[in-house]
Amino acid sequence: MKLLKIALAIAVLFVNLTLAQPSWADRPKFSKNPDYIEVTKTIQELKKSAEGTIPADVQRQIDELEFQKAAIESGTAWGQCRNESGGNLAIYGTGSEESGNSNQLYFLANKQTTPDQWDCQGVYLPADVKVTGLDKTGAVAVKIMDGTQLLVKKNPDTSELELNLPNAKIVKPGETDWFIPNVSQAFLDSRIPNTLTAAEND
Structure with a gap:
C-alpha cells in the first residue's frame, strides 16, 4: 500500500511538471522590445547632446525616460x-x-x-x-x-x-x-x- 501511494505521488508530480507552466521560466527579453530600444537610444542621445551641464528640462526628459525604461524592464510589455x-x-x-x-x-x-x-x-x-x-x-x-x-x-x-x-x-x-x-x-x-x-x- 505504501509503495502504491509513493508511485501515485510521483505520477502526480510528473504530470504537474509536464503540464504546468514552470514558475522559474525566464521573463521575456526586454532588451529586444522595440520600445526599450527606442527609450535607451533617446536617453543616450539626450545625454550626448547636453555636453557638460544638463539643462533642467532635458534632465526631466531623461528622468521620465529612465522611469519608462524601468517599467519595461519590470516585464510590463503592454500599454x-x-x-x-x-x-x-x-x-x-x-x-x-x-x-x-x-x-x-x-x-x-x-x-x-x-x-x-x-x-x-x-x-x-x-x-x-x-x-x-x-x-x-x-x-x-x-x-x-x-x-x-x-x-x-x-x-x-x-x-x-x-x-x-x-x-x-x-x-x-x-x-x-x-x-x-x-x-x-x-x-x-x-x-x-x-x-x-x-x-x-x-
Missing part, C-alpha cells in the same frame, strides 16, 4: 488607454499578448479602459479635433510606450482633448506602417466600440 473624451476613441493595438494580431485600429467607448494585458499602442486623432499642447494640421496618431497608461480627456472649458503624456510622440501619415485615415470625429462616434469585445475573443 493601457483610458477614454474620457466624451465620444469614441480610435486606438491602435495588437489585442492581448497571446493574440498575435498585427497593429490595427479599434474603437474604445467613452468612460472605458482597455483591459490588462491588452496592448494599446496609441491613439488616432482626427484633423477636426484640437488637442492641448499639440500643434497638428491634419490627422495624426500618438504612440505610447509599453508600461504607459494613457488618459485622453475632454477639457470642459475649451472642448479640447488633453493627454496625460508630457512628451507625446506624434506619428504622421506615411511615417510608419500605422494606418492613419482622414476621417472626422463624427465618423468615429458612429462606429460600434469593439475593444472589449476583441479582448473577450482573444
Whole structure:
C-alpha cells in the first residue's frame, strides 16, 4: 500500500511538471522590445547632446525616460488607454499578448479602459479635433510606450482633448506602417466600440 501511494505521488508530480507552466521560466527579453530600444537610444542621445551641464528640462526628459525604461524592464510589455473624451476613441493595438494580431485600429467607448494585458499602442486623432499642447494640421496618431497608461480627456472649458503624456510622440501619415485615415470625429462616434469585445475573443 505504501509503495502504491509513493508511485501515485510521483505520477502526480510528473504530470504537474509536464503540464504546468514552470514558475522559474525566464521573463521575456526586454532588451529586444522595440520600445526599450527606442527609450535607451533617446536617453543616450539626450545625454550626448547636453555636453557638460544638463539643462533642467532635458534632465526631466531623461528622468521620465529612465522611469519608462524601468517599467519595461519590470516585464510590463503592454500599454493601457483610458477614454474620457466624451465620444469614441480610435486606438491602435495588437489585442492581448497571446493574440498575435498585427497593429490595427479599434474603437474604445467613452468612460472605458482597455483591459490588462491588452496592448494599446496609441491613439488616432482626427484633423477636426484640437488637442492641448499639440500643434497638428491634419490627422495624426500618438504612440505610447509599453508600461504607459494613457488618459485622453475632454477639457470642459475649451472642448479640447488633453493627454496625460508630457512628451507625446506624434506619428504622421506615411511615417510608419500605422494606418492613419482622414476621417472626422463624427465618423468615429458612429462606429460600434469593439475593444472589449476583441479582448473577450482573444
